[in-house]
Amino acid sequence: MKFISTHFSLLLVLLLFFSLADGYAQYAKLEGIVTDDGIPVPFANIYLKNTTLGTYSDKEGVFSLQDIPMGSHNLMVSMIGYKTFSKVIELRSSETMKLTIRLVVSTEQLEETVVTGTLKAVKRSESPVPVEVYSPTFLKQNPTASIFEALQNVNGVRPQINCNVCNTGDIHINGLEGPYTLVLIDGMPIVSGLGTVYGLSGIPNSLIEQIEIVKGPASSLYGSEAVGGLINIITKNTLEAPDFAADAFLTGWGEYNLDIGAKIYISEKTDVLLGVNYFNYDELIDNNGDNFTDLTLQDRISVFQKWNFQRKDERILSVAGRFFYEDRWGGELQWTPEFRGGDEIYGESIYTRRWEVLGKYQLPVKEKLLLSFSYNDHAQNSAYGYIPYIADQRIGFTQLTWDKKVGNHDVLLGSALRYNYYDDNTTATVIADEVIIPSLFVQDEISLAKKHSLLLGIRYDYDKRHGNIFTPRTAYRWKMSGNDILRLNAGTGFRVVNLFTEEHAALTGARNVIVTEELEPERSFNVNLNYQKKIYTDNGTFATIDASLFYTNFSNAILPDYDIDPNQIIYDNLDGKSVSQGVSANIDVVFPSGFKFLVGATFQDVRQTENGVSSRQILTENYTGTWNVGYNFRRLKLKVDYTGNLYGPMRLPTLGENDPRSDFSPVWSIQNIQFTYKGLDNFEFYGGIKNLLDWTPNRGNPFIIARANDPFDKNVTFDTDGNVVATPNNPNALTFDPSYVYGPNQGIRGFFGVRYQLN
Structure with a gap:
């Protein structure tokens, strides 16, 4: 008992000691x-x-x-x-x-994931194809009502306004005209042909994850129209999208824009992204005094939905749709809808109704098989003065890809089927153009060594109008060091031409369109050498340099000839060559202090050579510059952004030797400044001034629209050959012509907006 008592007492002491140690x-x-x-x-x-x-x-x-x-x-x-x-x-x-x-601000940016160059999600530095990426932050530095306008600050990319009256336009990449650029939404060819004019409007910015741009042919993956380059607008997924977002702004010219985005959970495995964009402008402004609207009046709404479904083994299933409607008109200030289609008061009125659906479905098999599909229906009801233009376009697309890795080979096999339907009321379209184009393609990315990779690809398309079409390409990537990458790309592109995707110069009555022969598909060959370097400094500054040399040679190029006859636009396949070549560079620098800038410049030579005679392409600048400069005053919670662009002279479509308007545009620039305040939870307030220099294209010109006082040519005299005769009231022998346009007519204006985001 004494032994047990002694040990029990010792145990109590130990327990008391550890208890005190634990509490003390x-x-x-x-x-x-x-x-x-x-x-x-x-x-x-x-x-x-x-x-x-x-x-x-x-x-x-x-x-x-x-x-x-x-x-x-x-x-x-x-x-x-x-x-x-x-x-x-x-x-x-x-x-x-x-x-x-x-904490110290990190100037190094997270590396983006890109899909456009190879149809596979890879880190940008690992892609053998150079892909430029622009985030919603870039778009916010100069807020606009459409993607079309937002791209004005991207180096080598220029939104081109094609009509002084209706203000529709397209996107030029490295000096190549809009039909050479394919626009994708989530990798699907939604926006093309007739829709290119309007399809870049009405996409809610709140749902955009990033915009990827590839400069150079991509027909080996995407087929026709991806001749000069492509733009892929990628929408957010539900993990990245806010629960609710709203962005509204107005300008001093009376423009109103509203973006709304929301994330809706339907069930545990189903969610929906909803986006709505509404834009309105209804002010009659004529600052240049020609009795025509300086800016087209517009009333536009777009509704976007994207459904995401969770599946076993994280397989993909998503379906998206968009509806777009717009009513726009421009013309004489006295125009009202009662004058639509008549010859009393001139106006250009356009009703656009468009809907789209696209989706992706990963097959429930062990192999990675992805089925993608899209369909769009575009209805156009336009009146250009007394000339009606009624058009319908439908494009269906489906594609099955098999992604397979075998050793050091990363293989992509694919089959696609495209349905094109186009019809309009013009004499050029006697019967509706309807065709089904089947395609096969293969791509193999080979890891040659740790720092070297080679991509080989080829696509086969069959078009009953033109037979077999092959488009090969190759790409080589050399990762010289952890911060230096050299890429060499070469490839071909093709475009099956549908001439009447709304040729404004013809439809306004100023010129007749002449097609001299049966047009053959355009073909292109492109070489692009790209160098990318990242620079880190001891003080935390981070910089990226991205430079490219590019060369594109077109055969069978279809180009409008404005010069032979001022009353005609003559189209035929070029009997010679058309070349676009140049150099482009971007420098992106971020400082720890909150100051950053992105500066870019492109020097290019775009010209055609036929019968030994070389001439510059019309409406193409020989150099361009862009900049985005920002500084973040962290203590004040205020950010300042200064953005702008600079364009060199471009050849303009004048109406002959007696036209007093300049044959070349001057050097011109659009510059903007914005202030953004983030001092309140979930809110951003922003405002500033657009077009600080108050630049408009009428500077240095007696007028922009030829014979704006006689838009129906009622007082123009013609000889027996159809040529204009000089008269006392028409001493320069001109006809009505609104195609002389190279920049926006909007002058300086203020803007103010509010953003709200709930996560």
Whole structure:
């Protein structure tokens, strides 16, 4: 009994000792605040390395971490957009340790994932095809009502207005005209042909994840129209989209734009992204005094939905749709809808109704088989003065791809089927153009070594009008170092031409369209050498240099000839060559102070040679520059953005030797400034001035629209051959012509907007 009593007493003493030790200074507490140069950083991740202890800062940047074992610990603080903070702390007493943690802004940008160059999701640095990526942040630096306008600050890309009256346009890449650019939504060829004029309007910015641009032919993957380049608008998925977002702005010219985006959970495995865009402009402004609207009046609405379904093994299933309607008109200030289609008061009135559906379905098999599909229906009801233009276009597309890795080969096999239908009321379309084009393509990306990869690809298309069409391409990537990449791309492209995708110069009655022969498909060959370099400095500055040399040679090029006869546009296949060549470079620099800039320049020579005579392509500049400069005043929660572009002279479509308008445009520039305040939770307020220099194309010209006082040519005299005769009231022998256009007529104007986002 004495032995048991002694051991029991010893056990009680030991238990009392450990109990006191446990309650007396074994654990510590850590409190503090996370800041960025004195400004609280909310929701930063705070943890002790190699432990399970962690927390995050609240809206005021404050955090508290309890029950920390005594001793030495490695404190880590991380937050997207900042460098990770690391510090060894010594906890030797039960008193609370208090810290103020200052995070340093990380200038290095997270590497984007791109899909456009190879139809596969890869890191941008790993893609053998150079792909330019632009985020919603880039779009916000100069807010616009459409993607068409937003692209004006992308180097080598220019929105071209094709009509002084109705203000429709297309996108030029490296000096090549709009029909050579294919526009995709989520990788599907939704916007093409007739829809190119209007399809870049009405896509809600709140649902855009990024815009990817490839310069150069991509027909080996995407078929016809991807001759000069392509633009892929990628929408957000539900993980990245906000629960609700709204963006509204107005301008001093009376333009109103509203974007609304929302994420809706239907069930545990089904969610929907909803986007609505509404734009309205109904002011009659004629600052250049020609009795014509300087800006087309517009009333536009677009509704977008994207359904995402969760499936077994994370297989893909999504369906999206968009409806677009627009009523726009421009013309004489006295025009009203009662004059539509008549010859009393001139106006160009366009009703557009368009709907689209697209989707992706990954087959429930072991192999990675993806079925993609899209369909769009575009109805156009237009009146150009007394000339009606009624057109319908329907495009259906389906594609099946098989993605397979075998050793050092990454293979993509695909089959596609495209349905094209086009009909209009013009004499050029005697019967509806309807064709089905089947395609097969294969692509093999080969890892030659750790730093070298080679891509080989070829596509076969069969068009009953033109027979067999083959489009091969190759791409080589050399990762010279961790920060230097050299890419060499070569490939071919083709375009089956549908001439009447709304030729304004003909439909306004100014010129007749003459087609001298049966047009053959255009073919192109392109070589592109791209160099990309990342630079890191000791003070935290991060820079990227991206430079390219490009050369594109077209055969069978179909070009409008405005010069032989001022009353005609003559189309035929070029008996010679058409060449686009040049150099392009971007420099993107981000400083730790909050200052950053993106500057780009392109020098290009775009010309045609026929019968030994070489001439510059009309409406194509020989150099261009763009810039985006921003500074973030963190203490004031204010950001300033200064954006702009500069264009060199371009040859313009004048009406002969007696036309007093300049044959070449001057050097011109559009510049903008914006201030954005982020001082309230979930809100952003922004405002500024667009077109700071108040530049408009009428500078230096006696007029822009020829014979705006006689738009129906009622007082124009013609001789027996159809040529215009000079008369006292028409001394320069001109006809009505609104095709002399190379830039917007909008002058300086202020703007103000509000953004709200709920996550």
